[in-house]
Amino acid sequence: MTFENTLAFAKQLDKNDSLAAFRNEYFIPKHGKKDSIYLCGNSLGLQPKVTQSYIEQELKDWRTFGVEGHFHAKNPWLSYHRQFEKPLMNLIGAKKGEVVAMNQLTVNLNLLLISFYQPKGKKKKILMQASEFPSDYYAVEQQIRLHGLKPKDCIIEAKPRKGEEILRTEDIAETIHKHKDELALVLFSAVNYYTGQFFDIKAIAKACCDHKITFGVDLAHAIGNVELKLHEWNVDFATWCSYKYLNSGPGGVSGIFVNNYHAKNFSLKRLAGWWGNDEKTRFKMQKHFEPAEGAQGWQISNAPILSMSAHAAALSLFEKAGMKNLRAKSKNLTSYLYFLLSEIKSADFQLITPKKPNERGCQLSIQMKKDGRRIFDYLTKNGVIADWREPDVIRVAPVPMYNSFEDVFRFAALFEAALSRK
Numbered sequence: 001m002t003f004e005n006t007l008a009f010a011k012q013l014d015k016n017d018s019l020a021a022f023r024n025e026y027f028i029p030k031h032g033k034k035d036s037i038y039l040c041g042n043s044l045g046l047q048p049k050v051t052q053s054y055i056e057q058e059l060k061d062w063r064t065f066g067v068e069g070h071f072h073a074k075n076p077w078l079s080y081h082r083q084f085e086k087p088l089m090n091l092i093g094a095k096k097g098e099v100v101a102m103n104q105l106t107v108n109l110n111l112l113l114i115s116f117y118q119p120k121g122k123k124k125k126i127l128m129q130a131s132e133f134p135s136d137y138y139a140v141e142q143q144i145r146l147h148g149l150k151p152k153d154c155i156i157e158a159k160p161r162k163g164e165e166i167l168r169t170e171d172i173a174e175t176i177h178k179h180k181d182e183l184a185l186v187l188f189s190a191v192n193y194y195t196g197q198f199f200d201i202k203a204i205a206k207a208c209c210d211h212k213i214t215f216g217v218d219l220a221h222a223i224g225n226v227e228l229k230l231h232e233w234n235v236d237f238a239t240w241c242s243y244k245y246l247n248s249g250p251g252g253v254s255g256i257f258v259n260n261y262h263a264k265n266f267s268l269k270r271l272a273g274w275w276g277n278d279e280k281t282r283f284k285m286q287k288h289f290e291p292a293e294g295a296q297g298w299q300i301s302n303a304p305i306l307s308m309s310a311h312a313a314a315l316s317l318f319e320k321a322g323m324k325n326l327r328a329k330s331k332n333l334t335s336y337l338y339f340l341l342s343e344i345k346s347a348d349f350q351l352i353t354p355k356k357p358n359e360r361g362c363q364l365s366i367q368m369k370k371d372g373r374r375i376f377d378y379l380t381k382n383g384v385i386a387d388w389r390e391p392d393v394i395r396v397a398p399v400p401m402y403n404s405f406e407d408v409f410r411f412a413a414l415f416e417a418a419l420s421r422k
C-alpha cells in the first residue's frame with residue numbers, strides 16, 4: 001500500500017478498517033476529555049468492557065452457591081480452565097491436549113525448565129538471546145545452579161553482528177550447529193521485548209530438531225500479536241502471559257504449551273500438585289502422584305477463577321475478531337507508523353525494529369540518540385501512553401484490536417514536534 005502523511009489519509013484507513021468497531025469494546029484511558037494515545041498494549045493491554053460482567057458472574061455464583069459453585073456455577077469452577085483450551089489452541093497453533101491456562105509466566109518457565117532442561121555430561125548448555133528479558137535470565141541461571149552447575153559455563157548468548165541490532169536467523173542456526181554437542185536446550189522469546197524482532201521460530205525449531213535439541217519459547221510478546229504454529233513447527237514447550245496483548249488484566253493468568261510428543265512421557269521430571277493429577281483419581285485422596293496426560297499434567301494448584309474470568313472475557317473478543325484478521329490489520333497499522341517515522345528527517349533517533357512486517361509484531365522500538373527522556377516526557381505530557389526501556393528506547397505498540405490509524409498519525413506528529421523543541 002502507498003501511504004500518505006496526512007490526517008485525512010489516516011482517517012480514510014480507519015473508515016476502511018473492518019475491525020475498527022472493536023475499539024469501542026475497550027475502555028481507552030482519558031487525557032483530559034479526549035482519548036489518550038495508548039500504545040502500551042505490549043506492557044498492559046486495555047480492559048474490555050465485558051470483563052466486569054464476566055467477573056461479576058463468578059462473584060454472583062460464589063455468593064449464591066458457596067463451595068457448590070465448583071459444580072453448579074454457570075461455568076462450573078471444577079472444569080473452568082477447560083474453556084481456554086480452544087481459544088488458546090487457535091492463538092498459538094496447538095493441538096488438543098497441548099495447552100493449559102495456569103500460574104504466571106516466570107513460574108511456568110521454571111516448571112517447564114525442571115522438565116525440559118536435563119543437562120547430561122557435555123550436553124549442559126542453554127542458548128538464549130543476549131538481550132533476553134531479565135526474568136527469563138534469572139530463571140535459567142537458577143535452574144542451572146539447581147543442577148550443581150555454573151551459569152557462566154552453561155549459557156551461550158546469541159548476539160547480533162557488530163554494528164547490527166537484529167539477530168540474523170542464519171547466525172542463530174549456525175550457532176546451534178556449532179554447539180550441537182553441548183546444547184541441552186535452546187530457549188528463545190519469539191518476539192524480543194526490547195527490539196520488537198519476531199524471530200523465525202520455524203527455522204530455529206528446525207535447526208533444533210536436526211540436532212535433537214529441546215526448544216522452548218517465551219511467547220510474552222508474541223501471543224495475540226503474531227500468528228504462531230507451535231505444533232506444526234515442532235516446538236517442545238512454551239509459556240506466555242495474558243496481561244499484554246491478551247488484555248486479561250494486571251497479573252492475568254499465564255498458560256503453557258507442551259507438544260503432544262511429550263504428552264505421555266511420565267518419566268519427565270516435574271513438580272507436582274493435585275491439579276496435575278489424572279482427573280480420574282484426583283479426588284480419591286490417595287498418595288502417589290499420577291500425572292494427567294499432556295499439558296494438564298503440569299498443573300499444580302486449583303484454578304484462580306476470578307482472574308480467569310477476566311481471561312475468558314478477553315479471549316471472547318479474540319474469538320470474534322480472529323487472529324488472522326488482527327495480524328493483517330497489525331501489519332498495516334505498524335507499517336503506517338514505520339512510514340510516518342521514516343518521513344521525519346532527524347539524526348536524533350533510529351528505528352531498531354526490523355523493517356519487514358514478517359520480522360516484527362506490532363511494536364516499534366525507537367532508539368534515542370539524544371534527549372530520549374525529555375522527548376518521552378513530552379509525549380507523556382501530551383497524552384501518549386508508551387513506555388521507556390533503559391538505556392535508550394521508547395517502545396510504541398499500536399495494537400490492531402483497539403488502536404486506530406489516527407492514533408498512529410497523531411503519535412508521529414507529536415514525536416516530530418517533540419524532536420524539534422529544544
Ligand SMILES: Cc1ncc(COP(=O)(O)O)c(C=O)c1O
Binds near residue numbers: 104133135218221
Ligand atoms: C519476555 C518476558 N518474559 C518474562 C516476563 C515476566 O513475566 P511475569 O511477571 O508474568 O512472570 C515478561 C514480562 O513482561 C516478559 O516480557
